[in-house]
Amino acid sequence: MKRVKLGSQGLVVPELGLGCMGMTAMAHMDIYGKADETEAIATIHRSLELGGNFLDTADLYGPLVNEQLIARAIKGRRDDYLIATKFGWEIDDSDQITWQYRADKAYVRKAAERSLKNLDTDYIDLYYLHRLDPKTPIEETVEAMSGLVKEGKVRYIGLSEVSSETIRRAHAIHPITAVQTEYSLFERSAEETGILRTLDELGIGFVAYSPLGRGFITGELKSPDDLAADDFRRSLPRFQGEQFYKNLELLGEIQAMAVEKQVTTSQLALAWVLAKGVVPIPGTKRRKYLEENIGATEIRLSEEDLERLESIIPLGTQTGDRYDQANMQGIDQ
Template sequence: MSTTPHLTRLPQRALGTTGPTVSALSLGCMGMSDLYGPADEAESIATIHAALDAGVTLLDTGDFYGMGHNELLIHEALRGRDREDVRISVKFGAQRSPDGQWLGYDARPAAVKTSLAYALRRLRTDHIDIYRPARLDPAVPIEETVGAIAELVQAGYVRHIGLSEVGADTLRRAAAVHPISDLQIEYSLISRSVETEILPTARELGIGVTAYGVLSRGLLSGHWQNDRELSGTDFRGHSPRFQGDNLTHNLRLVDALRAVAAERKATVAQIAIAWVVSRGEDIVPLVGARRRERLAEALGALDVTLTEADLAAIEAAVPAGSAAGDRYAAAQMAHLDSER
């Protein structure tokens, strides 16, 4: 018998023309296991519970987040819950060594199926709702990768196929093989390259967008300080936007956004998230809250309705292209088909 409590219903959005309908704000779980420094496992599980109880229906993870830890964490958080109340999105393909170093990507058909088998076991589920390669594998045609996932859809192990950080041409090629539910890609006030070609192509093809990094890894949260010390396992210590003069410049943009938020009786984070929400009904922001108070703040963005005057004020505070520094270090940027 399920012990699922009564759930709130948040506004809903469809992931493209073929994907599932999910909550208009969803939860990215990466930081609960990896890349943002130490996390409190009990608080992480409590945050997932709070998200589900608030009506969040999409949880996003990757099999390489903590080398499987994140999937195991989600399994633990879903104990006693009705599996059909939750959509789980899993990225695969990133290769890592025991010490956490990045070794490249593997999206060959055999690797696709092996990765899925392990993900199913860690999550203790019989299906993944959306399965997607984390990056384009330059050694494997996207048609082969998508074709392998399509076989898993046919077999009932996967319900929808997604993509992550790919460009417009790759989107077209993938969609010619099998319907694509959504493209997961960074999209925020200071990461807007998707608007030029990728977003119009996704819309033409009926592909939704799950937008991650909507707070730019915490930079747009309103809580970041110039002198914040980062642990050695926090990748922001090597991210160009968080370095030296770049950080000083970017925090000035945050201060300008703070003034806009104050006039609207909202927090900086809520204004930044609400801006992404306003970009279209086909966009579902993923927030990376690791604690319940940050989740509650993020959910408050759904109560913020931005007028044309508000949008103009936000644009004036943080114009397109105004951020200093790339969103990843050079080596990681080279892996992004979306930036070519």
């Protein structure tokens, strides 16, 4: 895999990263099926063999156990990997999620020290604010994150699910390297709201989580009933009722194009994200899907191909919000 600059602060990453969230179970809910630690660690090692050393986690995942899994996977080879983790959902002293957002100065320090311990490392390559804390000015949060950079505990800082205004205010305090938001053929609000333009103007990189529409684009789901009873996707509007079947029709057109090109639908969708100059971090916990995803980096799409894909799901097409109503309120828009 070729390597690309993420932002303009010096971080260089493989053009496709690895989302690790689904590798561990999470607080009484199923994340994309059952976890298998042995296969997850093998997937991380296979990713490195193929040039994919950019791992994305968060203290929220588990909570904490996802970072601990990564620590086990990279033991003895820390410097071979680039680790991105996140904070911002409050986790209390009993390691329980309070489901409150918290990013005040004291908590930034506490969360970072805890992540360093769980990752068994003395530095984090890219440290993101996971969600904006409405009670704390972004300036205070970023100033605290900047302090971690000065101490060498964090190399670069990022933000997740924030508006252009918040990005500008944060960037004025300390250079932001990357912003992470959900982005795929089925979720293009980062374009609609002008976030991509803002990032381009400021020299900030863009990392796309769920570039396969939380697995929808793989085509494995034919009905909402294919989801396990405790699968968190059941709460997402994209996977519910009539909207699911409308989206399935759109997916059918993408699948037809993939067949023509003799690639998988997932590879075609990832090639589109890559062509946008974005670094996608598709999540998987299996080597088979990892290899398929990395195969997308070999696909070159023409302008005509890109236009055709975007005409299937034009900007503004209603495909369902990316979260339920309560969690949408946590997105800074």
